[in-house]
Amino acid sequence: MTLAFTLCSINYLAQARTLGDSLRRTNPHIRFIIGLVDRLDVAQVPPDMLPDFELLELHNIGISSLQEMCEHYNITELNTAVKPYFFRYFFERVPQVSNVIYFDPDIIVYQPLTELENLLQKHDFVLTPHLTTPIDDQLTPNELHHLNTGVYNLGFIALRKSPEALDFVKWWEEKLFDECKIDLCNGLFVDQNWVNFAPIFWNNIHVEKHPGWNAAYWNLHERRFSFKEGTHSVNNLPVVFFHYSGYDPAKPNVISKYQDRFTFEQRPDLVALFDFYRSELLQNHNAYYRQFSCFYIKPEPLYKYLRVREFLKKPFEKWLAKL
Amino acid sequence: MASQTLIFTVCTVAQLPFTKVLGESLPSHISFKIGIVDANPTVSDSNIISLNDLPLSEIQLLQQRYDEASLIAASKPFFAEYFLQKTQCQTLMYVDPTVFFVGDVAEILEVVEQHEIVLTPRIIHKFGKATYGDEKLFLNTGMYDNGFWAIRNTHNNSHFLKWWKGRLTDRAHFEVCQGMNHDQLWLNYVPIFFKNVFVCKNTGWNVALHNLHERTLNFGGAEWTVNQTDKLIFINFRECFVKNKTLSKLIHTSGVEPLIQAYLLKLQQHTSQIPVIFSLRSALFPVMPAWKHLLKKQLQGIIDTISYFPLYHKITK
Numbered sequence: 179m180t181l182a183f184t185l186c187s188i189n190y191l192a193q194a195r196t197l198g199d200s201l202r203r204t205n206p207h208i209r210f211i212i213g214l215v216d217r218l219d220v221a222q223v224p225p226d227m228l229p230d231f232e233l234l235e236l237h238n239i240g241i242s243s244l245q246e247m248c249e250h251y252n253i254t255e256l257n258t259a260v261k262p263y264f265f266r267y268f269f270e271r272v273p274q275v276s277n278v279i280y281f282d283p284d285i286i287v288y289q290p291l292t293e294l295e296n297l298l299q300k301h302d303f304v305l306t307p308h309l310t311t312p313i314d315d316q317l318t319p320n321e322l323h324h325l326n327t328g329v330y331n332l333g334f335i336a337l338r339k340s341p342e343a344l345d346f347v348k349w350w351e352e353k354l355f356d357e358c359k360i361d362l363c364n365g366l367f368v369d370q371n372w373v374n375f376a377p378i379f380w381n382n383i384h385v386e387k388h389p390g391w392n393a394a395y396w397n398l399h400e401r402r403f404s405f406k407e408g409t410h411s412v413n414n415l416p417v418v419f420f421h422y423s424g425y426d427p428a429k430p431n432v433i434s435k436y437q438d439r440f441t442f443e444q445r446p447d448l449v450a451l452f453d454f455y456r457s458e459l460l461q462n463h464n465a466y467y468r469q470f471s472c473f474y475i476k477p478e479p480l481y482k483y484l485r486v487r488e489f490l491k492k493p494f495e496k497w498l499a500k501l
Numbered sequence: 502m503a504s505q506t507l508i509f510t511v512c513t514v515a516q517l518p519f520t521k522v523l524g525e526s527l528p529s530h531i532s533f534k535i536g537i538v539d540a541n542p543t544v545s546d547s548n549i550i551s552l553n554d555l556p557l558s559e560i561q562l563l564q565q566r567y568d569e570a571s572l573i574a575a576s577k578p579f580f581a582e583y584f585l586q587k588t589q590c591q592t593l594m595y596v597d598p599t600v601f602f603v604g605d606v607a608e609i610l611e612v613v614e615q616h617e618i619v620l621t622p623r624i625i626h627k628f629g630k631a632t633y634g635d636e637k638l639f640l641n642t643g644m645y646d647n648g649f650w651a652i653r654n655t656h657n658n659s660h661f662l663k664w665w666k667g668r669l670t671d672r673a674h675f676e677v678c679q680g681m682n683h684d685q686l687w688l689n690y691v692p693i694f695f696k697n698v699f700v701c702k703n704t705g706w707n708v709a710l711h712n713l714h715e716r717t718l719n720f721g722g723a724e725w726t727v728n729q730t731d732k733l734i735f736i737n738f739r740e741c742f743v744k745n746k747t748l749s750k751l752i753h754t755s756g757v758e759p760l761i762q763a764y765l766l767k768l769q770q771h772t773s774q775i776p777v778i779f780s781l782r783s784a785l786f787p788v789m790p791a792w793k794h795l796l797k798k799q800l801q802g803i804i805d806t807i808s809y810f811p812l813y814h815k816i817t818k
Contacts, residue, residue, distance in 0.1 A: 307693045312664050321690065322672060325680035326641045329689050349627050357637060363678040365640030374644055374689065375636070377700070378622045385693065479813035490807045498800045501793055 180277040180295055181209045181268055183234075184285075185257055187216040187472040191229055192464035193283035198231040199458070200286045208279075208291065213239075213264045215257050217473040227463065236260060236474075239267040243355060250356060253475050258332070258368040259358035262350035269339050269347070282333035282421060286455060288410055289390070289418045294336055301384040302343045303376055304336040306392040311400045317439040319396050326362045328370035330385070333421050334392045335373070342380050349379070389413045394421035395434035398445065405450035420451055427456045427464055505591035506610055507584055511536040511573050512598040514544060518772035519598035522764065526602040532588065535598075536580040538572045540564060552576050555583050559670055567673065570779035574647065574683035575673035578665040585654050585662075597648035597737050599778060601764055603725050604705065604734035613651045617658055617697035620645040620688060621707040624715060631714035632751040633782060639711075641677045642781060643685035645700065648737045649707050650688070661695050675784060682781070705731035708757065710740035710748070710782070718756035725760070738764055740780045745788070 182201060186194050194212045201210045211232045218228070218235060237244065241263050251259055261280060268278045277298045281287070297304050308324045308331050316322075337343040350372060359366045377383045389401045389412045401412045410417040424434030433440060433448065442449055481487070508531055510520055520535050527533055537544070538552045552560055552572075563575050577595055585593055592613050613619050623639055623646045630636075652658045665687060674681045692698040704716050704727040716727050725733035741752065741761050752758055768775065789797075 309690075310693065312690075312694055314667070321668070321687075322680045325686045325689060326677070327680075329693060352629075353636075362641065362680070365637035365642070365677075371640050374640060375627070377692070378625065378644055378702075379627045387693075477816045479811070479816050481809070482812045482814055487807050487810070491804050494800050494803050494807075498797060498804070501797050501800075 179209065179272075179274045180207070180279065180291075180298075181211065181272060181275050182279040182281060183211045183213050183264060183268065184281050184283045185213040185215055185261060185264065186283040187214070187253065187257065187474075188218075188221050188223060188470040189468050189472065190283045191467040192459050192462040195229045195231070195462040196455070196458040197281055197283055197285055197287070198229065199462075200288065204287050204289055205291050211268075212283075213260070215253075215260060215472065215474060216470070220473050221470055223470075227466065234264075234267075239263060247355065248474050248476070251358065253472050255358050255360070255368060256474055258370070259354040261332075261369050262347045262354060265337060265347045266344075266351065269337075269344060276339050277336060278339070279336040280332075280334065281419070282423070284422045284425065285333060285392075285419050286422070286458070287419045289416050291418070293388075293418075294386075297384050297386070298336060298338045300382075302338050302340045302382040303346070303380065304384045304386055305330040305373065305376065306334050306386050307331070308396045309400070310387040310389070310397070313399050315399075315439070318437055324396070326365070326371065327367040328372075328374055330370070330373050330376070331392055331394070331396070331421070332368075332370040332373055333394070333423065334419070340382075342382055346376060346380055388415065388418065390415050390418040392419060392421050393417060394423050395437040395439075396423075398433075398437075398440055398448070403447040403451060410451055417451070420455075422452070422455050425452065425455065427459045430456055506594065507532045507534060507588055507590040507592070508594045508596060508606075509534040509536060509580060509584055510596055510598045510600070511538065511577055511580055512778075513537060513569060513573070514539050514542050516598050516776045516778060517544070517549075518768055518776055519778070521771045522767045523596065523598055523600055523602075525767065526600075528606060531606060532590070534584060536576060538564075538569070538576055550580070550583070552579070555579055559666075563670065566671065571673045571675060571683055573779075574685070575669040577647075577684055578662045578669060581652070582659075582662045582666070585658075589654070591654050592651060593654065594651040595649065596735070597739055599739040600648065600735055600737045601760075602735045603760070604732050606734075608732070608734055609651065609706070612699065612701060613653060616699040617653050617655050618661060618691060618695055619651045619699045619701055620691060621649055621701050622646070623709075624712050625702050625704060626715050628714060632747050633711050633714060634785075638785070641680070641686075642682045642785075643688055645685070645688040645691065646707055646709070646737075647683065647685035647688060648709065648739060649735070657696050661691070664694065677785070683779075703731050703734070704728050705734045707735060707737060708733065709737040710743075710752075713751055713755040713757060716755060718760070720759070736760060739778060740782055742775050743780075743783075 184194050184197055198210050201208055211234050214233050214235045265278055268275055307329055313320050353372050354369055357366055358368050393401050393412055404411045424436040514537055524533050535549045537549055542551045563572055567575055581593055622644055668687050669684055672681055673683050675683055708716055719726050727733050
C-alpha cells in the first residue's frame with residue numbers, strides 16, 4: 179500500500195486540500211494524510227471547513243522531544259523538521275504500508291504515479307534534483323543557490339519501507355532535532371541540505387530526472403510546457419506533478435516570490451498551469467485559511483530603540499571583526 | 502592503456518617538492534604533468550606547464566581575481582582541457598600535489614575505463630561528530646573531493662569541462678556562506694548534470710585527514726589495507742602536516758602515521774621545509790590563542806546583550 183502525506187499549518191490548508199483533490203482524481207488508490215503542524219482544538223475551525231481528508235496533528239504522533247523542538251525552531255524550521263518523524267510514524271504505525279511519499283502542500287499531481295511506485299519496488303529512495311541541466315545565467319535562483327541549500331528538492335521524497343530507508347529516517351530525525359535551521363555559513367538549510375548525503379551514505383537511491391516530476395520555478399529554464407486536450411505536458415512528456423512554490427493567488431502575476439528569471443509575459447506556456455492552480459486555491463478557501471496563525475509559532479518581542487542599539491553595538495562589532 | 506593516460510596536478514613553484522614525491526610514486530610509463538599558476542615562474546622543465554602559457558583569454562582575469570588557492574582550484578579545468586587537446590590522451594586524472602600512490606594506479610584506470618567521470622566522496626559513512634569536524638562541515642564544503650577526479654576524453658566531458666570552466670572563472674572563491682568552496686562544491690552537480698559518472702566508495706581510494714575517522718590502515722606484510730577490506734591505493738597528505746594534539750591522536754589511532762613519516766622522509770630529499778598548502782580545516786577553524794578566543798566570546802556577549810536587552814513594544818503571537 180502506498181501512502182502520501184503533506185505537512186502544513188492551518189494557514190496552508192487550501193494548498194493541502196488542492197493537493198489531496200489532485201491525488202484523489204489521479205491516484206485514488208493512494209491513501210492521503212495531511213500532517214498538521216497546528217492544533218485544531220485551539221484554532222476552533224468549524225467542522226464544515228475541515229478538509230475531507232485524514233488529518234494527523236503533530237502532537238498525536240508521539241514525538242517525545244516536541245516541546246524542545248518548538249522552543250528552538252521557528253515555523254518554517256518546525257514544519258520541515260518534523261518530516262522524518264512523520265515518515266517513521268507511518269512506517270511503524272500504519273499496517274500494510276510499503277511506500278511513503280512526501281509532497282509539499284503546494285504541489286498538484288496531474289498523472290497516475292505508476293512509474294514512481296514501480297521505482298519503489300527496486301529502490302529504497304526516490305529523489306528529484308532541483309536542476310537536471312546547467313543554468314548559464316546568474317539570475318535568481320541559479321546553480322550557486324542550490325550549492326549550500328541542497329541539490330535535491332525536498333518538496334518531494336519517496337521511501338520504500340526497508341532497513342536502508344528506516345536507517346536514513348532515523349539519522350534524519352537525529353539531525354533535524356536541533357539542526358534544521360537556516361544557517362548557510364554553517365552548512366545548514368532546514369531538512370533539505372542534509373539529503374545531499376543520501377546517495378553517499380546509502381546505496382539504493384534513484385534520482386529521477388523526468389521533466390514532469392517536481393517541475394517548479396527553479397527549473398523552468400529547461401522545461402517548456404503545453405496544454406492540449408486537457409493534459410499538461412512538458413518537453414513533450416506529461417507533467418506528473420508541478421510544484422507551485424512561492425506562488426500567491428493574491429499576486430497572480432508573480433510566478434514565484436523566490437525567482438526573477440521569468441514573467442508570465444515571457445513564459446505564456448505556464449499560464450494554463452497557474453490559472454488552474456489559482457482557481458483551485460480560491461475554491462478551497464485560501465483566503466479563509468490564511469488568517470490563522472500557527473499554534474506553534476513562538477511569541478517574539480518587538481524590541482524598542484533599534485537605532486540606539488545599532489549605535490551602541492558598532493564599536494564592539496568593529497573590534498570583533500578585527501580579531 | 503597506460504600510455505594513453507595522463508596524470509596531472511596543479512600547484513605553485515613553492516609547492517613543487519610535493520610533486521616530486523608524487524611523481525616518484527607513479528609508474529614510470531605513465532605521463533605526468535604539472536601545471537603551475539605563479540605569475541612569473543622561473544622553472545624550465547618540459548613536464549611543467551605555466552598557466553601563463555595556456556592560449557586562453559580568461560587567464561589574466563583569473564590571475565587578477567583570485568588568491569593563490571582559488572587560482573589553483575580555478576585553473577584545473579583549463580589545464581585539463583589543454584592536456585586533453587594537446588596530448589589526445591584517452592584518460593586524464595587530476596590529483597593534488599600532496600597525493601601519494603601506495604597501490605597500483607592501474608586499478609583506478611580500470612574503473613575509469615568503464616565510466617566517463619570518476620569522483621570520490623569525502624566521507625562514506627554517517628558518523629555524527631569526529632575530530633575533523635561534524636557532518637554539516639561537509640554540507641557547505643562539498644560532497645566529493647577536489648583532490649582527485651578522473652575523466653575519459655569524450656564528447657560529454659568536453660561539456661563537463663566547459664561547464665566547470667565557466668563556473669570557476671568567477672565563482673571559485675572560498676566563501677562558504679555564499680555557496681563557494683573553490684572548485685569543490687561545484688562537484689555536487691556532476692553526478693546530476695553529466696552522464697556515466699561513477700562515485701567510487703572504495704575506502705582504499707583517497708584516504709585523507711577528513712576521512713581518517715572512518716578508515717583504519719594496516720600493513721599486512723605485503724600490502725597496506727584499509728578497514729581490513731580494501732587495498733590502499735592512494736592517500737592525500739594535504740592536511741596531515743598539522744601540529745594539533747587531537748588531530749595527531751586521530752592520525753595515530755588510524756594507523757596512517759608510518760606512511761606520513763615515510764612521506765616526510767621522501768619530501769626532505771627535495772626540500773628542508775614543508776611547503777605551505779591550503780587546508781580547508783585550518784581555513785574554517787583557524788588556530789587561535791586562548792586569550793583571543795575569550796575576548797571574541799566576551800565581545801559577542803556584549804553585542805547580544807545590547808540586541809536583546811528586554812525593552813520592547815509588545816510580544817507578537
